[in-house]
Amino acid sequence: MPELQVERVCQAPSQFPPPSLPEVAVIGRSNVGKSSLINVIFKRKGLMRVSNTPGRTQAVIFARLQDRGYVVDLPGFGYAKVPLSVKASWAKLVEAYLKRPACAAACLLVDVRREAGDGERAMVEYFRHYGRPFFVVMTKCDKVSRGQWKPRAKAWSEALGLAPEQTPIPFSAVSREGAKTVLRKFEETME
Numbered sequence: 001m002p003e004l005q006v007e008r009v010c011q012a013p014s015q016f017p018p019p020s021l022p023e024v025a026v027i028g029r030s031n032v033g034k035s036s037l038i039n040v041i042f043k044r045k046g047l048m049r050v051s052n053t054p055g056r057t058q059a060v061i062f063a064r065l066q067d068r069g070y071v072v073d074l075p076g077f078g079y080a081k082v083p084l085s086v087k088a089s090w091a092k093l094v095e096a097y098l099k100r101p102a103c104a105a106a107c108l109l110v111d112v113r114r115e116a117g118d119g120e121r122a123m124v125e126y127f128r129h130y131g132r133p134f135f136v137v138m139t140k141c142d143k144v145s146r147g148q149w150k151p152r153a154k155a156w157s158e159a160l161g162l163a164p165e166q167t168p169i170p171f172s173a174v175s176r177e178g179a180k181t182v183l184r185k186f187e188e189t190m191e
């Protein structure tokens, strides 16, 4: 298993490391399971902080995967209870990040139980605008029956206008369903 190490925690774009290796960004609404997914697919329990308080990760965390690339944990969007000043700094951080040419791809996380919101639609528009390839992972699949996976993936695909090859990958940080498939996606992007 490739070793993932946190290298930098950035609260402002000026703190981003100079570009070197390809980066894969993990994006999604707050509490969708971004940190959990990174910990599970790289088998690094506790590497990224998993919180019960949505909106906790207000930083861009660069974790380095040996000499292959970076996994970048972005702060979640869509948490209503944060002050406006926090929302503004969130937007600044995420926009600055997505403009970065070193961002080779984005991994958008969506919750199997939710419907598409403005946040997900805005992110997809961003990826398209900046020409960033992206793939979609459908998290918390352990919360619904297996029979729901296909119809939920189809609903997300339709709502976000995804191409057939972008159909959300079912994933669960609890059962580890989909972990290998998602890891392969990260590795392919860094090749």
Ligand SMILES: Nc1nc2c(ncn2[C@@H]2O[C@H](COP(=O)(O)OP(=O)(O)OP(=O)(O)O)[C@@H](O)[C@H]2O)c(=O)[nH]1
Binding pocket: 028, 029, 030, 031, 032, 033, 034, 035, 036, 037, 049, 050, 051, 052, 053, 054, 055, 056, 057, 075, 076, 077, 139, 140, 141, 142, 143, 171, 172, 173, 174
């Ligand atoms: N049942 C279930 N719970 C999950 C799964 N993934 C994450 N969780 C739980 O969801 C909550 C949020 O998980 P995080 O990984 O911190 O989510 P995040 O997207 O990093 O959240 P922020 O950094 O606050 O935006 C935690 O209580 C996790 O234990 C999953 O696949 N299944």
Ligand SMILES: [Mg+2]
Binding pocket: 034, 035, 036, 048, 049, 050, 051, 057
């Ligand atoms: Mg997090």
